[in-house]
Every structure is written in C-alpha cells, then in structure tokens.
Amino acid sequence: MKELRVGMIGYGFMGRAHSNAFRRVNNFFDLDRQVVMKAACGRNEAKVRDFAARWGYESVETDWRKLVERDDIDLVDICAPNDQHLDMAIAAAKAGKMILCEKPLARDGKEGEKMVKAVEKAGVPNMVWYNYRRIPAVTLAKQLIDQGRLGKIFHYRAKFLQDWTISPDLPQGGAGLWRLDAKVAGSGVTGDLLAHCIDTALWLNGSIAKVNAMTETFVKERKHNLTGKVEKVGIDDACAFLARFGNGSLATFESTRYARGHKALYTLEINGEHASIAWDLHDLHRLQYFDHRDEGRLRGWRSIHVTDSDHPYMDKWWVPGLAIGYEHSFVHQVADFLEGVAQGRAVAPTFRDALETQYVCDAVLKSARTDKWEKVKAVK
Numbered sequence: 059m060k061e062l063r064v065g066m067i068g069y070g071f072m073g074r075a076h077s078n079a080f081r082r083v084n085n086f087f088d089l090d091r092q093v094v095m096k097a098a099c100g101r102n103e104a105k106v107r108d109f110a111a112r113w114g115y116e117s118v119e120t121d122w123r124k125l126v127e128r129d130d131i132d133l134v135d136i137c138a139p140n141d142q143h144l145d146m147a148i149a150a151a152k153a154g155k156m157i158l159c160e161k162p163l164a165r166d167g168k169e170g171e172k173m174v175k176a177v178e179k180a181g182v183p184n185m186v187w188y189n190y191r192r193i194p195a196v197t198l199a200k201q202l203i204d205q206g207r208l209g210k211i212f213h214y215r216a217k218f219l220q221d222w223t224i225s226p227d228l229p230q231g232g233a234g235l236w237r238l239d240a241k242v243a244g245s246g247v248t249g250d251l252l253a254h255c256i257d258t259a260l261w262l263n264g265s266i267a268k269v270n271a272m273t274e275t276f277v278k279e280r281k282h283n284l285t286g287k288v289e290k291v292g293i294d295d296a297c298a299f300l301a302r303f304g305n306g307s308l309a310t311f312e313s314t315r316y317a318r319g320h321k322a323l324y325t326l327e328i329n330g331e332h333a334s335i336a337w338d339l340h341d342l343h344r345l346q347y348f349d350h351r352d353e354g355r356l357r358g359w360r361s362i363h364v365t366d367s368d369h370p371y372m373d374k375w376w377v378p379g380l381a382i383g384y385e386h387s388f389v390h391q392v393a394d395f396l397e398g399v400a401q402g403r404a405v406a407p408t409f410r411d412a413l414e415t416q417y418v419c420d421a422v423l424k425s426a427r428t429d430k431w432e433k434v435k436a437v438k
C-alpha cells in the first residue's frame with residue numbers, strides 16, 4: 059500500500075486528538091494509503107521526544123520550517139495556536155505538501171485569504187479540522203436536511219457554553235492559555251467556539267447574509283504569563299449574535315466561557331416547515347427528530363440513537379447500539395480526506411470553505427464594535 063507520511067506540528071490537545079486519528083484510521087477504514095506517523099514537531103526537544111515515543115512518531119523536529127522542508131513528509135498537520143497557522147500553511151503549500159490545519163483557519167479573514175491563495179496556487183489537497191461535521195448524529199442531520207425532510211427552514215439556533223475563565227486570577231498567554239491572548243488567538247469565544255457553530259450552520263443551512271452581535275469582556279485585565287505583567291484583555295469572553303441566512307431563515311448564536319456549570323455544551327436546533335432536529339454535544343450519539351407528518355396519535359420527538367450500521371460511519375465501528383465518542387470525529391475526518399486524495403477530489407471543509415466561517419466571525423466582531431447589522435463578505 060502506498061504510504062502517506064505525516065508530519066505534525068504541535069503536541070497539545072489537538073496534537074493528541076489527531077495522533078489518535080492517524081494511528082487508528084487504517085485499522086477501521088479500508089483506504090488505499092497507509093498512514094505513517096513520520097515526525098512530530100515541537101519547540102521543546104525533551105517534550106516532543108516524549109510525545110513522539112508515546113504516540114509512535116518515527117522522528118522529531120524542533121523547528122517547524124525543517125519539518126515542512128523534509129522530503130519524507132507528504133502531509134503537514136498544523137496543530138499549533140492560531141497565530142502560527144498563516145506562516146506554517148504558506149510554507150507547507152510552497153513545499154508542495156498536503157495540509158490539514160486546525161480551526162479557526164486563521165485569526166481573521168485577511169490571513170485566511172492569503173492561506174487560501176497559497177494552497178490553491180500550489181494545488182495541494184487541504185482541509186480544516188471542523189470535526190463536528192463528522193459526528194455521526196450531525197452527519198445524519200445533514201442527510202435529513204439534504205433529503206428535504208425538514209422542508210423550508212425557519213430557524214437555526216446554536217450555543218457553545220463553557221465556564222473555565224470566570225476566575226480573574228486565571229492568567230493569559232503562554233501554554234494552554236494562549237486562547238485568552240487576542241494577539242495569538244485573534245479573538246475569544248467567537249473564533250474559538252462560535253467558529254465551530256458557524257461551520258456546522260453553513261454546512262447544514264447555507265450561507266449567512268448578515269449578523270448583529272454583542273460581545274463582552276468580563277475580566278478586563280489579567281496577568282500575562284510571558285511578560286509577567288498585568289495586561290489588558292483583548293478577547294471577547296462572551297458573544298451573542300442574530301443572523302439572517304441566505305435562505306431567509308432566522309438564527310441566534312451564543313457562546314461564553316462564563317456559563318457556570320457548562321463545560322462544552324454545544325447544542326443546535328433547526329426548525330423547518332415539516333420537521334425539527336436538535337443535537338447536543340453532551341449526548342453526541344443522539345439526534346432528536348420531530349416530524350409533523352407522523353400519524354397524529356404517535357407524533358412526538360424521537361431520540362435516535364445514532365449507532366446502527368446504516369447510520370453515517372457506524373458500519374466501520376462496533377455492533378449496533380454501541381456508541382462511539384468525540385475522538386472518532388477526527389478518525390472520520392482523516393478517512394474522508396484520504397478517500398478524497400485517492401479520488402483526486404477536494405474534501406470539505408477546505409481552506410476556502412473555512413474562509414467563509416472566518417468572514418462570518420469578522421462580521422460578528424465588526425458588528426459588536428459598530429453596534430449595527432453587518433453584511434458577511436462573500437467568498438469569491
């Protein structure tokens with residue numbers, strides 16, 4: 059079998075999630091490429107060696123530019139913080155590598171445009187890790203919508219709630235806490251959490267025409283881990299926005315890291331003319347479905363346990379009734395990508411698809427500043 063040699067940059071949360079996917083994909087999916095975990099890259103040599111040994115990478119690099127230039131790497135996987143995506147992706151594209159990049163694509167649309175240009179000029183396969191599309195219950199929702207079962211869509215509602223930054227003593231910056239540093243992250247919950255909700259929404263319900271947003275930074279100053287000084291906080295701690303989709307439907311989106319009691323409550327609900335669907339990350343293998351066309355006496359919300367072999371991806375795993383989890387969405391994404399590579403076709407979300415999400419985020423943040431409805435830039 060032809061090999062696909064992976065070079066991964068960053069060995070944090072996503073470095074682990076992706077490594078797990080690379081290790082398992084050939085065990086469960088019939089693919090024409092064998093993934094080889096060729097090199098892991100991180101700036102701390104001892105730590106990256108430890109990581110490579112644990113996950114089975116053949117070698118390590120401490121300078122990502124060296125990794126990108128290596129002849130024995132086919133695919134560069136970017137799992138570094140958001141401010142690194144631009145340079146890494148452009149260098150990888152110039153070196154002719156396939157690229158998988160973590161979300162959000164970039165810190166803003168301008169950076170994203172440069173990245174799209176680079177991969178399209180180089181003609182390299184590319185994809186962004188908006189992994190929630192590939193949770194089987196969410197993929198099933200897409201199938202039901204595409205079959206027209208919901209009819210005309212009236213409403214889209216999404217939330218992503220967490221509670222881990224409430225303490226004013228939590229510093230910003232540096233390992234793990236780069237998400238609180240606007241220079242590194244680009245934005246707060248908008249780029250980190252709402253970007254996921256927006257990507258799923260664009261996929262399920264089409265483009266967003268305009269938005270009206272409000273944001274808040276509840277803790278205005280935090281100590282910065284890298285400078286040791288108390289610095290202004292530049293991220294949005296919470297964001298809520300209204301949106302109007304191109305198909306006329308109305309939407310509300312909300313995200314915060316100040317919803318005490320919620321850890322990663324990503325929920326979505328879509329109401330159509332005939333039917334509604336609802337999904338909750340905390341119960342990720344279930345899809346709630348209500349169909350008004352059911353016989354009246356039996357009409358009600360169905361809780362579909364998305365674990366049967368005719369459900370998306372589920373024939374690749376265990377027997378009907380046995381659930382899979384968060385990490386499997388990454389395995390599915392690698393499998394789909396490799397299938398696309400074998401067939402010579404792009405697999406969504408590409409960098410270009412992810413640029414649309416970036417434009418929505420830009421419009422949301424602009425609207426929060428101007429206090430007005432803002433149009434979303436169209437991807438050309």
Ligand SMILES: NC(=O)c1ccc[n+]([C@@H]2O[C@H](COP(=O)([O-])OP(=O)(O)OC[C@H]3O[C@@H](n4cnc5c(N)ncnc54)[C@H](O)[C@@H]3O)[C@@H](O)[C@H]2O)c1
Nearest residue numbers: 068069070071072100101137138139140160161162187234
């Ligand atoms: N798809 C998802 O659900 C999801 C979830 C979490 C994070 N993310 C995204 O993944 C990316 C990484 O987030 P994370 O949570 O894994 O962060 P993390 O802080 O856990 O890990 C980041 C890694 O990048 C490394 N790194 C930073 N700068 C580097 C450089 N110049 N060269 C080499 N390595 C460098 C760090 O040492 C660390 O190993 C971010 O873009 C984030 O938005 C996506």
